[in-house]
Amino acid sequence: MFNLILFGPPGSGKGTQSEKLTTKYGLKHLSTGDLLRSEIAQHTALGLEAKKIMDKGHLVPDEVVIGMICTALETYPDTKGFLFDGFPRTDKQAEALDKLLELKKTTISVMVALTVSEEELVKRLAKRGETSGRSDDTNEGVIRARIAEYNSKTAAVADYYKSFDKVVMVKGEGSVEEIFNALCKEIDSRII
Numbered sequence: 001m002f003n004l005i006l007f008g009p010p011g012s013g014k015g016t017q018s019e020k021l022t023t024k025y026g027l028k029h030l031s032t033g034d035l036l037r038s039e040i041a042q043h044t045a046l047g048l049e050a051k052k053i054m055d056k057g058h059l060v061p062d063e064v065v066i067g068m069i070c071t072a073l074e075t076y077p078d079t080k081g082f083l084f085d086g087f088p089r090t091d092k093q094a095e096a097l098d099k100l101l102e103l104k105k106t107t108i109s110v111m112v113a114l115t116v117s118e119e120e121l122v123k124r125l126a127k128r129g130e131t132s133g134r135s136d137d138t139n140e141g142v143i144r145a146r147i148a149e150y151n152s153k154t155a156a157v158a159d160y161y162k163s164f165d166k167v168v169m170v171k172g173e174g175s176v177e178e179i180f181n182a183l184c185k186e187i188d189s190r191i192i
């Protein structure tokens, strides 16, 4: 299996690039943000609780997202690999993911981290808010809270994978195609 983490702050382009990468490499896209929004759309108890947290720009509890990923991994036993988008976002999530993958006798092959300046992130998210219908994109305070959560809890997850020499950084500014090509170059050099 080839398992990839697409990493980066909110607004760094993970969703856009994930779609292109999963098509090209035949991976199953697992986005915790999408899974949570699907729970919200179905009005489940989990979705109801998660929405309150997401609308403040905070992180949903680790147990909740780890449970969702655990189920998703079981749902697609025959995939060539997974592309994780928006997960793991804390050290605890990273450790849980390692254990889950170990049980499946596989591991993370590479983490590709998109880098984008904070001002560019705020601009992109506010622009997305005009059309996405996502309530967490329409308020600058919530956007800034999500970036603050990223800086205080999520950025360090890259250090965890750096200690296993699994991280590559890719500039997330430029055209969608330029960034996609840069990502593919890094991924191709890691596919055995």
Ligand code: ADP
Binding pocket: 009, 010, 011, 032, 033, 034, 036, 053, 054, 057, 058, 059, 060, 061, 062, 065, 085, 086, 087, 088, 089, 093, 136, 146
């Ligand atoms: P973005 O990265 O643009 O903020 P996402 O769709 O990845 O968008 O996430 C939206 C929200 O969902 C986050 O702000 C957070 O509240 C929640 N969320 C998504 N993934 C996780 C996760 N792995 N751990 C905790 N909360 C999460």
